[in-house]
Amino acid sequence: MPDPQPLRIIHCFRSPIGGIFRHVRDLAEAHARQGHEVGIVCDSTTGGHYEDALFDEIRPFLALGLVRLPIRRSIGPADLGALWRGYKEIRSLQPDILHGHGAKGGALARIIGSALRVNRYCVARLYSPHGGSLHYSRATLSGRTVFLLERFQEYLTDAIVFVCDFERRTYRAKVGRPRTRNELIYNGIDDRDFDTVYARPDAVDFLYIGMLRDLKGPDLFIDAFARTERIIGKPLSAMMIGDGPQRDEYERMMLERGLGRRIEMLPAMKARDAFAFTRNVVVPSRAESMPYIVLEALAARKPVIASSVGGIPEILGTNSAALAAAGDAQSLAEVMAAAMTEKDWAAKIMPEADAFKAAFATSTMSASIMRLYRQLVPEPATGREASPNTP
Structure with missing residues (x-):
């Protein structure tokens, strides 16, 4: 049955290729079928005809639409433009949930979500690493910089969702024990x-x-x-x-x-x-x-x-x-x-x-993530206001 109080959910990620894209498509379809409104924000410079066809398949489940804007793999000045454009697009959609996937998607969701909260929008900010920045080594300057940024962003995060125990253990070893709520929810695939x-x-x-x-x-x-x-x-x-x-x-x-x-x-x-x-x-x-x-x-x-x-x-x-x-x-x-x-x-x-099916079905994954969303979003869902300057 449809949830009595639908949520407005936006997934942010960089590249619409591979496992993250599959993960988001599965979640979007599962939650849309439950009556929730879902949208996607991702990069416009990657992907080809194959990915375009996958977007066409998922569009009927994206009540909040598909926003594509340039998001580069490396950190640089261009990120400021992506953040500003992403902020304007997401603000107009008034989401209850901003779920970032991968390092760049996680940064977009958490920074934009925090800016919305400063402006009296109450939105839950979630992050799923999906490997991403965790592939870096602590022995390199770039790795240490990335892990420092990950640590700082915990202050902008309501929950971290790890897709396997390896990812959780790696995060603890390289970034540190999470100082915010964190959950282990395995990836799942459709029946x-x-x-x-x-x-x-x-x-x-x-x-x-x-x-x-x-x-x-x-x-x-x-x-x-x-x-x-x-x-x-x-x-x-x-x-x-x-x-x-x-x-x-x-x-x-x-x-x-x-x-x-x-x-x-x-x-x-x-x-x-x-x-x-x-x-x-x-x-x-x-x-x-x-x-x-x-x-x-x-x-x-x-x-x-x-x-x-x-x-x-x-x-x-x-x-x-x-x-x-x-x-x-x-x-x-x-x-x-x-x-x-x-x-x-x-x-x-x-x-x-x-x-294997009991552990890795989409129904198991989507239900666990929805329970987490629900616990992070106070009722009523849409139209809430946060207290001023809530980080």
């Missing part, structure tokens, strides 16, 4: 994503799907694929699906190693469409938080081979034989070879289906 995706007759042995940049490990995938062929002693097949700034580098890497005919490259597409092309999904990331691609693949009943980074062990199991050492192509190749040669490897190694 329709739990239907099995069967492999086509011409399916490849291994699939990489995601951003084509070193952080996500496409180079490790190529290296591990070649090593797997040597371990097994026969040619194999693979596919890489995605877009990104280093696409040409990986294509050259494949050609130099003589793999051009056995690894096919395709542009970004929906994960479930991609899963039909393969028998195994490989996630070779050097760093992650709680990657959706692992959840989506497991829901589609695809075996997953992954680096032991971020929250992935929380999905597959801490001691899962499907996990490879991070950044280690040989370790990844050994798992890939086992998946190809050991009888019933996937049946023995992958998580039990019912328990």
Whole structure:
């Protein structure tokens, strides 16, 4: 049933690509179906035709609309323009909830939300890191600066939502124990994503799907694929699906190693469409938080081979034989070879289906986040005024 007192919710994030975009789309649809009004503020300079099509799918659920403005990845003077334009757009929508995702989205939501509160608007300010700034190292000046900014922004935050325990532990280690309310709420995927995706007759042995940049490990995938062929002693097949700034580098890497005919490259597409092309999904990331691609693949009943980074062990199991050492192509190749040669490897190694669905369904995620929203927003929801100068 629709909630008796609908909330006005705006999600802020930078790049409409990858897991954050998927997370926000799922939340927006789930909460809109419950009767809440939802809007999105994000960058206008990233994304392409594929992302435009995803926006078209979610528009019917965005009662508060879609605002796109230039938001750069790095910190700079241009951020002032984005903050001012974002403030004007968001102020006119009178949100009850501002939920920022990723470092830039979190800064926008919390700074703008705090400015609104100074001007007597009562709005709850939430932040989900999604990895983001937590990938920096405390050993670098840039890392220490970023973590100092994260610490300062806690004063502008009503709640931090961590999507996995790894993210929470990393935040505590690098930024410090949160001085504001914080919750652990796992990412979730929709019930329709739990239907099995069967492999086509011409399916490849291994699939990489995601951003084509070193952080996500496409180079490790190529290296591990070649090593797997040597371990097994026969040619194999693979596919890489995605877009990104280093696409040409990986294509050259494949050609130099003589793999051009056995690894096919395709542009970004929906994960479930991609899963039909393969028998195994490989996630070779050097760093992650709680990657959706692992959840989506497991829901589609695809075996997953992954680096032991971020929250992935929380999905597959801490001691899962499907996990490879991070950044280690040989370790990844050994798992890939086992998946190809050991009888019933996937049946023995992958998580039990019912328990997995109970933990990682969108219904579980959206309900937990809505409970948090409700606890942060006093009644009545819309049209409230804050006390003067509330930070």
